[in-house]
Amino acid sequence: MSPDDDVKQVVREKYGEAARRVREEGAGCCGAGAASCDPITSNLYDAAQGGEVPADALAASLGCGNPTALAELKPGETVLDLGSGGGIDVLLSARRVGPTGTAFGLDMTDEMLALAQENKRKSGLANVHFLKGEIENVPLPANSVDVIISNCVINLSGDKDRVLREAFRVLKPGGRLAVSDVVVRGEVPPAIRRSMELWAGCVAGALSDREYVDKLAAAGFEHAEIEVTRVYQADDARELLAGQGADVEALADQVDGKFVSAFIRAAKPARVLSGRAAIVGVQAAAPCAPSGCCGR
Numbered sequence: 001m002s003p004d005d006d007v008k009q010v011v012r013e014k015y016g017e018a019a020r021r022v023r024e025e026g027a028g029c030c031g032a033g034a035a036s037c038d039p040i041t042s043n044l045y046d047a048a049q050g051g052e053v054p055a056d057a058l059a060a061s062l063g064c065g066n067p068t069a070l071a072e073l074k075p076g077e078t079v080l081d082l083g084s085g086g087g088i089d090v091l092l093s094a095r096r097v098g099p100t101g102t103a104f105g106l107d108m109t110d111e112m113l114a115l116a117q118e119n120k121r122k123s124g125l126a127n128v129h130f131l132k133g134e135i136e137n138v139p140l141p142a143n144s145v146d147v148i149i150s151n152c153v154i155n156l157s158g159d160k161d162r163v164l165r166e167a168f169r170v171l172k173p174g175g176r177l178a179v180s181d182v183v184v185r186g187e188v189p190p191a192i193r194r195s196m197e198l199w200a201g202c203v204a205g206a207l208s209d210r211e212y213v214d215k216l217a218a219a220g221f222e223h224a225e226i227e228v229t230r231v232y233q234a235d236d237a238r239e240l241l242a243g244q245g246a247d248v249e250a251l252a253d254q255v256d257g258k259f260v261s262a263f264i265r266a267a268k269p270a271r272v273l274s275g276r277a278a279i280v281g282v283q284a285a286a287p288c289a290p291s292g293c294c295g296r
Contacts, residue, residue, distance in 0.1 A: 083153025
């Protein structure tokens with residue numbers, strides 16, 4: 001099994017267990033006004049947003065930000081959430097784009113997809129479609145999406161370059177990437193990088209701000225911006241590292257202030273050169289029907 005496969009297996013297990021726990025125990029963790037689960041995933045949605053979605057969607061949120069609050073979605077747009085989990089950002093996006101728009105959620109974990117489908121049913125929204133697949137291989141056609149969002153999921157991939165190339169492919173010319181992710185500032189201790197458990201918590205796989213911008217440019221994006229939304233201090237690190245079997249105090253001091261949650265924006269050029277041909281304001285192909293070619 002390759003290192004990338006190891007990471008995916010850990011992610012599947014952790015997020016599958018999280019979905020099962022929510023379905024068995026119900027809401028009560030990480031929700032608006034609820035007790036903190038950890039310093040990264042807690043207190044990301046306000047009470048108004050929490051009231052727009054089923055309680056289980058809020059309880060299953062394992063992100064590090066709130067991309068729907070910053071993505072400036074417009075009525076009629078098509079939105080894709082990479083790593084949609086229990087569906088909270090998809091459901092919020094669906095309300096923003098309205099009945100003339102569409103919100104897709106993509107996830108590889110069966111348990112999360114089942115939870116998301118149940119949350120869709122409870123929400124009553126008709127413009128929501130959940131797809132099974134990996135963010136390195138998006139099951140949608142090229143030039144079919146106006147906006148891509150994601151909430152602390154790109155860091156879970158062992159092949160971030162491929163993820164960003166896929167995001168670029170499915171975006172329409174002029175389309176926008178608007179994701180929340182953990183970004184690292186400075187050197188990270190090797191013990192953090194080696195921890196699979198922390199990969200599943202978004203931290204060990206974090207890119208530096210410079211790496212993120214460079215990878216976006218290499219994928220073809222322009223106008224990349226990184227806006228810090230939360231800084232994690234030594235006390236946050238101690239809470240996150242508890243039970244990791246490492247010298248927690250020493251590691252916490254080493255990572256104090258180096259990990260941040262950030263909102264990353266970038267755009268696909270309105271004019272995209274492909275070989276000798278130029279695509280200028282091309283009419284996008286229609287997204288696959290949820291029960292058709294996109295299913296896996």
